[in-house]
Amino acid sequence: MLVLEIVGLRLVGPYVGVTLQTSSAVIGVALAAIAYGAWTGGWLADRLDPRRLLGPALLAAAVLTAVTVPLVRWAGEFLRGTDAANVVLLAVLALFLPAALLSSVTPLVIKLQLDDLAVTGRIVGRLSSVGTLGAITATLGTGFILVRALPTSVIILVLAGLTAAIGLWLSIRYGLWVSRRGRVTMAVVGFGAAGLAAVAPTPCDVETAYHCAAVTKDPHRPGGRTLWLNSARHSYVDLDDPKHLEFGYSQWIAVVAALKPPQRVLHLGGGGFTLPRYFAGTASDQVVLELDPELVKLDRRKLGLTTGPSLRVRTGDGRALLAQEPADSRDLLIGDAFGHLVVPWHLATVELTRDVHRVLQPDGVYALNVIDGRARRFVRAEAATVAAVFRNVLVISPADALAGSRSANFVIVASDAPLDEAAIADGVARAAVSAAVVEARGWAGDAMVLRDDHAPVDQLLSS
Structure with missing residues (x-):
């Protein structure tokens, strides 16, 4: 039974x-x-x-x-x-x-x-x-x-x-x-x-301990590959062009990173390793914290993942591994971990955000990818949560999604150092998947701050 x-x-x-x-x-x-x-x-x-x-x-x-x-x-x-x-x-x-x-x-x-x-x-x-x-x-x-x-x-x-x-x-x-x-x-x-x-x-090419994973070819791009996890379109990789970013949220993170090209990057979640491949030519040191070792093997076989001294993978729970990272060691930390379409609740709390803040250098940037629906209850709560730790926080998404007209990806960008909102807004507006930028605190309003003791992520998403 x-x-x-x-x-x-x-x-x-x-x-x-x-x-x-x-x-x-x-x-x-x-x-x-x-x-x-x-x-x-x-x-x-x-x-x-x-x-x-x-x-x-x-x-x-x-x-x-x-x-x-x-x-x-x-x-x-x-x-x-x-x-x-x-x-x-x-x-x-x-x-x-x-x-x-x-x-x-x-x-x-x-x-x-x-x-x-x-x-x-x-x-x-x-x-x-x-x-x-x-x-x-x-x-x-x-x-x-x-x-x-x-x-x-x-x-x-x-x-x-x-x-x-x-x-x-x-x-x-x-x-x-x-x-x-x-x-x-x-x-x-x-x-x-x-x-x-x-x-x-x-729907599986490979069934791992955590995912039903599959890789499909893009009929419109010879090198294009899509990684599906539990039937959700999770990552896109162009085997011939690592600089090609298909998904809007990855384009917006690239715009933010371009303002001050990062050297030491930490990725909370690997997936198809799209962004680690993108930064491989400029960053001197990247570490990816990925839960699923079998998914990493699939990435090596079908998505051309190559690791080495400048791109290392640590497998295990992202929060537990993040706690082992030294303080002030990274200038960019990217949160892109999902269970299906949901950020795992223990990676969405203020306690996790404080640990992110500890790992980042004083002028480091935190970029967090979130998916939410028209009600925007979860992303607003997450924006309020990040804003409870960092001085400067922006939210990037298409204008109609920010207004609550449709579901979409949202990128929350945070730093203690000033963020050039005008330059970011101009860059994401000219991206292939265009977006707008809002200041997080005013946009989030009185949204709840998520804590380890109370983080109803699934309920906020389903409301």
Whole structure:
């Protein structure tokens, strides 16, 4: 059950994003399945011989688990997006029926064990303890071992096979011999599910511990490559021209950097390494803090990433690695870390911003890429958060996005040294993707300052 829940999040993530909403939907659906399955299993245990139900319940759960992969991958093509209804529906398809059947097993086992009411507490306590230990083992084993070693589809199909084997053994043990036709049917379903999983559309070239990653070619530029992470268009790289910046936010950061070409750059988030490649010809030292080591390997294979003394990569959580950086060591720090389309909440708080301030030289510049919708609640809160630490803060985005007419990328630029707002405004207005500039404090108004104790990033974005 816990393996299915953890892997289910990874199965639906490429289509609806790995956000707080997605996690909440998966956990909520799993709990609903546990409640419904336990209630139904208890009801059946009081009316039928539990020994005749255990094997069939597990066999049915195995079949439904096996078809989860093709079901979600086909349905996911039609349910893409972060709409709440799509998120919940895809979570239901991934989890509810197999989880409910697996959850019905516990009351059946308790009914078989309760021969003497005098030891009811001991039996229920023992089974609860064994179930909890199994859940702990499944959670740690899946999170630390299985996800790293095996693709999601393989984990689910192996889980289905093991569940079917246990169900078949229990059926035989309690005299419910499965006919030859039944065994053939189960084999056909199992191999059919595996075959459907193999041919079902998948958005991944590589499935890492954190991302479903894919690289596609740009039909209009021979060297153009787009990196997709969890079905979101994340980075663009031109293999033939590292100075080509496709996305507007990267053009605006380049405009800011051009006013005082940086020598020592720190990147909080690597992605496709677009900006590290852009600055490679001028910066003498660049360090990229990237969470996902497998993504770095993909960048080397398909996006031409080359590292060396002047461009180094450190893998791990960006905030933890940032804390290890020496004070006053960088003249430009770029924040470009995302989970799907969301800046991870612990990289958006005032405490993180203070650490950025510590790492930057007195005249250093912090450039933070943020995505937000028309309500602009998150980006305004983030602007207020950065302004609580730095003296001078600007926000760059298209004029209609700044006015709340559409969603867009926003770049928050901050420094203790004066920022040449006129030069920045002129530069971003002439960029290929033009933008406007506003002073952050007046634009953010009374927006909340995000803190480690209270940073409702997902809720601000979804409002």
